[in-house]
Amino acid sequence: MKPRLKEALKNMQRHNAGVMSRECFGFEPGEVYDALVVAPGWKPDKTILDPSFTVTQLTQHAYFSGFLVEKEGVKIAWAQTASGACNVLDHVLVCAELQFKKFLFAGAVGGLVPGFPVGTISTPAVCYEGSYAGAYFKEKLPAFTPFSPVYPPDQAYVDRVVDLGRRLGHEIKRAKVFCTDSIALEYSHLDEIRSTGAELIEMETALFYQLADLFEVPAVALLAVSDNSATGSPLLGREEPNMDYRRARGWAIPDLIYHIAKGDE
Numbered sequence: 413m414k415p416r417l418k419e420a421l422k423n424m425q426r427h428n429a430g431v432m433s434r435e436c437f438g439f440e441p442g443e444v445y446d447a448l449v450v451a452p453g454w455k456p457d458k459t460i461l462d463p464s465f466t467v468t469q470l471t472q473h474a475y476f477s478g479f480l481v482e483k484e485g486v487k488i489a490w491a492q493t494a495s496g497a498c499n500v501l502d503h504v505l506v507c508a509e510l511q512f513k514k515f516l517f518a519g520a521v522g523g524l525v526p527g528f529p530v531g532t533i534s535t536p537a538v539c540y541e542g543s544y545a546g547a548y549f550k551e552k553l554p555a556f557t558p559f560s561p562v563y564p565p566d567q568a569y570v571d572r573v574v575d576l577g578r579r580l581g582h583e584i585k586r587a588k589v590f591c592t593d594s595i596a597l598e599y600s601h602l603d604e605i606r607s608t609g610a611e612l613i614e615m616e617t618a619l620f621y622q623l624a625d626l627f628e629v630p631a632v633a634l635l636a637v638s639d640n641s642a643t644g645s646p647l648l649g650r651e652e653p654n655m656d657y658r659r660a661r662g663w664a665i666p667d668l669i670y671h672i673a674k675g676d677e
Contacts, residue, residue, distance in 0.1 A: 413508065416549070417626035421508045432506040437478025437491050438470025439510055445489040447514040447673035449481070450504055452495045452616055454518055454661070456481050461662035465670070476503060486673045497545035497591065497619035504623050514672055515624050517633035518665055521589065521614040522598075522647065523640030524606055528587065530645050531656025532637040533577070533664055535570060537586040538563050539618035540608050543593050546622055559608070562618040564632070565625040569677075573632045573668070576677040582664040584634070587611040591618040595647070602641060612637070634668055636660040 424432065433439040451459075456479050457467045467490075470478040476499070479490040489512060493503045521534060528534065539562045547556035564570050570586075577584040590610035592598045598605065598613055605613060617633045624631030638657050639647035645654075671677070 413628060414626045417505075417508055420505055424505065431509060433509045436471065436473070436476065436503060436506050437489070438480075439478055439489045439491075439507065441509045441511070443487070443489075443511065445510065445512040446486050446675075447488045447516050447669065448507055448510060448512040449488055449490045449516045449518055449669060450493060450500055450507075450620065451490060451518040452493050452500060453520070455479070455492045456490050456666075459662055460666045461658075462666055465666065475499075481669075483670050484674075486670060488669065488673050495595075495615055496593070497543035497616050500616045500619055501545045501548070501623070504620075508627070512629065513675075515627055515629045515631040516669055516672060517617060517620045517631075517635075518669065519614060519616065519633075519635060520638040520661070521612045521635035523611070523637050523645070524590070524602070524613055524642055525611045526640070526642050528585065528612060528637050528640060529643065529656070530637050530640060530654045531660045532585055533582055533660050533668075534585045534587045534589075534612060534635045534637065535574065535633055536564065536589040536612075536617050536621070536635075538588050539621060540588070540590045540610055541618040542605075543591045543615060543619060545619050549622055562621050564621050566630060569630045570632050572677045573672060576671060577668060580667060580671060582668055584668075589614060589617055589635075591615055599641065632672070634665050636665060 475494040481488040
């Protein structure tokens with residue numbers, strides 16, 4: 413854990429009572445978890461389709477909840493948050509009190525180019541920070557530069573996860589990802605966003621990789637393409653669920669999470 417994260421945790425503890433990770437998610441600092449999963453909107457009891465997983469809900473709040481996900485002795489702390497980088501920032505910082513071996517992000521992503529059909533599993537090669545939550549990592553807020561690139565802090569580790577996916581039969585495509593503060597208004601700026609070279613769009617992974625750098629824990633983001641503005645596959649208003657997306661979210665990504673937490677990468 414880097415000094416900047418220790419300072420942030422100390423400042424939060426100074427102004428809050430109790431054990432924050434327990435209050436928010438039911439996670440215990442005395443436990444050692446094989447992985448911490450942060451998943452905007454994805455509740456594992458609804459998302460995971462593989463019955464070999466055991467899911468225990470630890471807490472439930474208005475827009476975030478904590479779960480313990482287990483399989484064959486592997487223990488995963490699953491933090492379901494609201495969407496948006498600001499929500500991921502606050503709730504992951506609360507989890508700085510915890511002990512975990514791997515740091516994983518699981519979520520949906522939109523396609524910006526035809527090469528990423530719905531159901532594709534991807535991981536960022538680079539994220540363009542169109543979200544402003546990262547400004548709070550700076551010594552002074554005006555030092556923040558929006559739309560700057562953020563890279564995974566350990567690319568060699570991401571390479572190993574991509575290879576693991578290949579061995580398990582789950583292709584993971586690297587992509588350039590634009591991180592936005594607004595889903596509704598991204599459609600008004602698609603040409604600008606695509607001009608950055610971005611192939612996918614979501615809200616949180618630039619912030620996730622900044623946090624991963626502070627935690628100094630092996631980290632990777634796993635994204636399932638839910639829609640694609642270039643091919644006309646909508647996010648809302650589908651006539652029926654897309655089975656490719658359902659398989660990616662409910663079977664492939666949980667399988668990857670389990671094997672990463674187990675240490676198979």
